[in-house]
Amino acid sequence: MKIRPDDSPASGGISGQDGQTRRVIVRLLLESGSITAAEIGRRLGISAAGVRRHLDALVECGDAEANPAAAWQQVGRGRPAKRYRLTPAGRAKLEHTYDDLASAAMRQLREIGGDEAVLAFARRRIDTILAGVPAPVSEDDDAVEAAAEGVADALTRAGYATTTARVGGPIQGIQICQHHCPVSHVAEEFPELCEAERQAISEVLGTHVQRLASIANGDCACTTHVPLTLTASSALNPSSASKSLTSRSSASNQQGASV
Numbered sequence: 303m304k305i306r307p308d309d310s311p312a313s314g315g316i317s318g319q320d321g322q323t324r325r326v327i328v329r330l331l332l333e334s335g336s337i338t339a340a341e342i343g344r345r346l347g348i349s350a351a352g353v354r355r356h357l358d359a360l361v362e363c364g365d366a367e368a369n370p371a372a373a374w375q376q377v378g379r380g381r382p383a384k385r386y387r388l389t390p391a392g393r394a395k396l397e398h399t400y401d402d403l404a405s406a407a408m409r410q411l412r413e414i415g416g417d418e419a420v421l422a423f424a425r426r427r428i429d430t431i432l433a434g435v436p437a438p439v440s441e442d443d444d445a446v447e448a449a450a451e452g453v454a455d456a457l458t459r460a461g462y463a464t465t466t467a468r469v470g471g472p473i474q475g476i477q478i479c480q481h482h483c484p485v486s487h488v489a490e491e492f493p494e495l496c497e498a499e500r501q502a503i504s505e506v507l508g509t510h511v512q513r514l515a516s517i518a519n520g521d522c523a524c525t526t527h528v529p530l531t532l533t534a535s536s537a538l539n540p541s542s543a544s545k546s547l548t549s550r551s552s553a554s555n556q557q558g559a560s561v
Contacts, residue, residue, distance in 0.1 A: 365392030
């Protein structure tokens with residue numbers, strides 16, 4: 303992922319060490335979905351006050367926003383800490399190379415070859431990105447998680463700023479979160495790009511996966527759920543697991559989250 307130096311959320315007319323710090327903060331906002339100033343300070347080794355100076359500047363120019371933490375995000379007692387995230391305007395300043403040209407080329411491809419040509423192109427593109435990602439060595443949860451991390455690494459190298467998170471409870475899975483999508487504007491018109499990603503990830507991991515959220519649909523991140531071994535309770539009551547998955551996805555989108 304590239305950030306344009308002239309009008310990016312990281313620039314703000316500053317340079318040197320301050321400029322570098324702000325670029326790192328923007329990256330954390332992008333990858334975390336939402337995060338507190340204290341959390342950023344701990345990761346960067348600088349004071350929360352120093353972080354807030356950069357965050358206030360981002361908020362003032364409309365590239366970031368602050369929201370109160372949800373009840374489930376509250377840690378300890380006292381007033382809930384504000385959580386910061388990039389706004390759509392801030393995300394839009396992250397470079398989407400040749401969007402207009404790509405969209406025009408996709409329209410021409412559909413006109414010449416039909417929907418099948420678009421699907422074939424979308425699939426070839428994601429297969430190239432995931433080429434070399436090894437399949438799980440077994441059906442063991444740790445092996446599936448390691449393979450999912452391999453998928454995330456490959457997507458990150460392609461500009462998707464992707465992380466993984468293991469979720470427990472009745473749904474037992476890995477969530478692959480793409481916090482940035484370099485083709486999101488094109489995918490709004492051509493959802494085949496998103497569906498091809500889901501299919502390719504499913505085939506690499508050797509299991510059904512579910513797309514819970516998409517940047518192209520207005521969500522803060524593209525989130526793909528990879529199921530792990532079901533607990534006894536969820537196996538007996540699959541509807542409860544599905545309900546929990548939907549609830550967690552909604553909470554994740556409210557937090558974020560990032561595809």
